[in-house]
Amino acid sequence: MGKIMKNRTKYTFALPALLLMVIIVAFPIAYNVFMSLHVWFVASGSGPRWVGFKNYITILFDKRFWNSIRVTILFTTGALGGEILIGVLLALFFNRNFKGKSIIKTIFLFPIAATPVAVSLIWAMMYNYDLGIINVLLKAVGLPPLLWLADPKLVIPALVITDVWQWTPLILLIVLANLESLPSDPFESAKVDGASTFQTILFITLPMVKPAIIVAAMIRSIDAIKTFDLIYVMTQGGPNIASENLNLYIFNQGFSYFRMGMASALAIVLFSIVMAVNVFLAIIRNKNTT
Amino acid sequence: MRKVMLSLLLLMALLAVPLFAGGKQEAPAAKQSTSAGFDWKTFEGTKIKIMVNKHPWVDIIQPKLSEFEALTGMKVELAIYPEDQFRTKRTVEMVSGTSDVDVFMLMPGNALAQYVQSGWLAPLNDFMKSDKYLWPDYDIKDIYPAALNAGVRNGKNYTIPILLETSLLAYNKEIFNRYGITVPKTMNELEAAAKKIYESSNGDIYGITLRGKKASATSQWVDFLHSFGGEWLDSDGKAAVDSPESIAATEFYGKLLRLYGPKSAPSNSWYESISIFMQGKAAMVYDASVFKPNYENPEKSAISGKVGYAIIPKGPAGSIPHVSNWGLTIYSGSKHKEAGWLFIQWATSKKMALQGQLAGIPSARASAWTSPEFKSKDTSPEWTNASIASYKVASPLWNPPVIPVGEVRDAMGAAIVAAILGQDTAAACKEAAKAIDRILANSQ
Numbered sequence: 001m002g003k004i005m006k007n008r009t010k011y012t013f014a015l016p017a018l019l020l021m022v023i024i025v026a027f028p029i030a031y032n033v034f035m036s037l038h039v040w041f042v043a044s045g046s047g048p049r050w051v052g053f054k055n056y057i058t059i060l061f062d063k064r065f066w067n068s069i070r071v072t073i074l075f076t077t078g079a080l081g082g083e084i085l086i087g088v089l090l091a092l093f094f095n096r097n098f099k100g101k102s103i104i105k106t107i108f109l110f111p112i113a114a115t116p117v118a119v120s121l122i123w124a125m126m127y128n129y130d131l132g133i134i135n136v137l138l139k140a141v142g143l144p145p146l147l148w149l150a151d152p153k154l155v156i157p158a159l160v161i162t163d164v165w166q167w168t169p170l171i172l173l174i175v176l177a178n179l180e181s182l183p184s185d186p187f188e189s190a191k192v193d194g195a196s197t198f199q200t201i202l203f204i205t206l207p208m209v210k211p212a213i214i215v216a217a218m219i220r221s222i223d224a225i226k227t228f229d230l231i232y233v234m235t236q237g238g239p240n241i242a243s244e245n246l247n248l249y250i251f252n253q254g255f256s257y258f259r260m261g262m263a264s265a266l267a268i269v270l271f272s273i274v275m276a277v278n279v280f281l282a283i284i285r286n287k288n289t290t
Numbered sequence: 291m292r293k294v295m296l297s298l299l300l301l302m303a304l305l306a307v308p309l310f311a312g313g314k315q316e317a318p319a320a321k322q323s324t325s326a327g328f329d330w331k332t333f334e335g336t337k338i339k340i341m342v343n344k345h346p347w348v349d350i351i352q353p354k355l356s357e358f359e360a361l362t363g364m365k366v367e368l369a370i371y372p373e374d375q376f377r378t379k380r381t382v383e384m385v386s387g388t389s390d391v392d393v394f395m396l397m398p399g400n401a402l403a404q405y406v407q408s409g410w411l412a413p414l415n416d417f418m419k420s421d422k423y424l425w426p427d428y429d430i431k432d433i434y435p436a437a438l439n440a441g442v443r444n445g446k447n448y449t450i451p452i453l454l455e456t457s458l459l460a461y462n463k464e465i466f467n468r469y470g471i472t473v474p475k476t477m478n479e480l481e482a483a484a485k486k487i488y489e490s491s492n493g494d495i496y497g498i499t500l501r502g503k504k505a506s507a508t509s510q511w512v513d514f515l516h517s518f519g520g521e522w523l524d525s526d527g528k529a530a531v532d533s534p535e536s537i538a539a540t541e542f543y544g545k546l547l548r549l550y551g552p553k554s555a556p557s558n559s560w561y562e563s564i565s566i567f568m569q570g571k572a573a574m575v576y577d578a579s580v581f582k583p584n585y586e587n588p589e590k591s592a593i594s595g596k597v598g599y600a601i602i603p604k605g606p607a608g609s610i611p612h613v614s615n616w617g618l619t620i621y622s623g624s625k626h627k628e629a630g631w632l633f634i635q636w637a638t639s640k641k642m643a644l645q646g647q648l649a650g651i652p653s654a655r656a657s658a659w660t661s662p663e664f665k666s667k668d669t670s671p672e673w674t675n676a677s678i679a680s681y682k683v684a685s686p687l688w689n690p691p692v693i694p695v696g697e698v699r700d701a702m703g704a705a706i707v708a709a710i711l712g713q714d715t716a717a718a719c720k721e722a723a724k725a726i727d728r729i730l731a732n733s734q
Binding site: 041042043044129130131147150152235236238239240241252256257258259 | 407502504556694697700
């Protein structure tokens with residue numbers, strides 16, 4: 001009797017937390033799935049109508065959906081690749097002592113502190129074809145000005161550059177913290193064995209910080225896949241839909257077009273993608289740590 | 291996930307509200323006036339609720355409400371919200387059926403189709419003809435027909451305009467003089483002027499700048515569409531943006547920007563577009579008439595005092611600009627419709643229209659524009675004359691008269707961008723028409 005009571009008490013204490021999780025996590029997801037099986041055009045003033053999997057079938061044949069997937073993939077791989085490459089290089093550069101290191105390091109961390117909307121507005125101005133500083137600089141060194149945000153082929157690279165500018169410091173921070181905590185013995189024995197700096201970095205440093213890089217990649221990839229503010233402020237998905245990623249498309253379906261069922265179904269797709277990427281990266285990480 | 295949560299919250303709010311909807315009561319019979327004629331005091335003691343958004347017009351009306359209350363003996367409750375919240379709250383209140391509002395602001399071009407189809411608005415025609423409720427000095431004929439017609443659906447009037455905007459061709463007089471150009475009267479002259487300026491300046495000065503950013507571009511493109519003889523929809527309510535006239539208009543709009551306009555056009559909305567004009571980097575801009583204070587502000591604009599204004603040049607079908615306006619409407623569930631109508635008449639009277647006009651809010655009444663008081667204070671008569679000329683011939687339609695306005699504008703915006711980029715305009719217009727028909731079929 002006493003034992004059972006004890007067990008019950010245990011559960012009772014966990015109950016509020018559990019309830020909270022159900023309310024703020026499980027219910028919204030379940031309700032979202034439920035809504036995704038309806039057609040609901042809110043602007044007409046009529047209620048939701050059950051349609052089964054019709055929304056998902058529509059999505060399969062929706063060119064704009066596949067465009068948004070393409071944009072999401074290009075943006076995510078571009079941003080992630082750039083950030084990891086530059087971030088790791090910077091971390092290696094900062095992983096030694098030189099004069100003024102802490103000041104320069106602090107300056108490099110500034111971009112993370114800025115709000116994405118402000119960053120996007122500033123970059124949008126800098127990218128402006130007629131009035132922006134970037135084209136002024138390009139012209140000054142004799143290069144032709146570029147249509148950064150107005151050219152469908154250039155708009156994603158332009159967005160990637162902004163994202164890399166803002167989020168590389170995060171990678172730098174994580175990797176550098178890991179580098180600075182590495183044991184010194186392997187490096188000493190490498191030195192004794194006559195390994196060059198390049199060999200040391202390639203065969204000792206990088207494998208040792210790999211788990212940290214994977215964690216950083218995980219955090220950034222989730223964010224990059226569901227980027228919204230940056231694109232919404234800078235291009236609103238334009239020109240036309242050349243930079244409309246999946247999250248922006250969901251926003252448009254839900255809050256520009258008021259098609260809540262369709263938006264819910266797209267949100268489920270985005271949710272699945274983020275989960276899949278997460279699981280994939282978690283598997284890689286586990287392989288590396290065991 | 292944050293976005294998903296937000297949408298869920300909204301959905302839950304929308305779902306939950308009807309649970310609390312009380313039974314609607316029939317309107318109590320209005321207090322009978324002794325005489326059959328019009329009397330401001332008919333509804334003495336009645337309290338009405340007016341819902342408005344934070345708009346300069348409200349700043350004019352608000353301090354004068356006590357005059358209305360003294361005149362009628364009614365009480366007015368004014369609920370003011372910022373524009374975004376206003377639109378959301380208004381819709382949620384209507385959907386839920388719990389609203390106690392009597393009169394509210396509405397932009398017919400954006401929301402009239404939705405509000406009429408949902409049955410949220412009371413038709414005003416009976417009031418407009420009534421001996422008992424129509425104020426003899428109201429003078430409906432003084433209101434520009436385009437403004438009044440913007441509030442008409444299925445032959446019934448739903449909104450009374452409180453202000454009236456149009457689009458004007460603004461040009462830089464200094465650049466026009468430098469290259470010996472006269473104000474273009476036809477579309478051909480417009481293109482010739484743009485071409486001459488762009489080529490004579492070796493591309494340093496754009497001939498013209500227009501919006502090119504997807505949906506935002508349709509607001510001014512529509513005036514080219516109408517002036518070329520095209521339409522959003524045909525008489526059967528099917529998309530007509532792939533008619534030869536519509537394709538020609540879209541191609542012309544795209545060509546102006548592609549050949550003589552800013553290269554950044556596909557990413558320019560009104561802000562970027564008028565900025566280029568105000569920097570003196572473009573000789574002409576065709577955009578909303580209300581941007582005059584921006585052009586003429588010496589702190590923001592390098593060309594203040596050098597700007598001329600004209601109506602849109604003639605196309606094959608004539609000069610057909612559009613007007614857009616905010617209006618006042620009566621909620622169909624209101625218990626004080628007649629009292630609300632008295633308020634609307636007072637708020638849109640000649641006197642109040644002139645007050646607004648003097649404060650820089652373009653009036654929907656001809657008398658305000660021609661009043662000696664306004665004329666003596668008018669600093670840019672050229673703008674005034676162009677605006678009046680535009681009002682007289684304008685179409686009240688700028689958005690397609692459908693519920694999914696944003697979606698249809700996006701579909702057409704894609705074709706406009708294609709035209710600017712020099713892609714196959716005809717194919718893009720055909721695709722847009724197909725998309726629009728599909729959207730409309732899904733919006734029943």
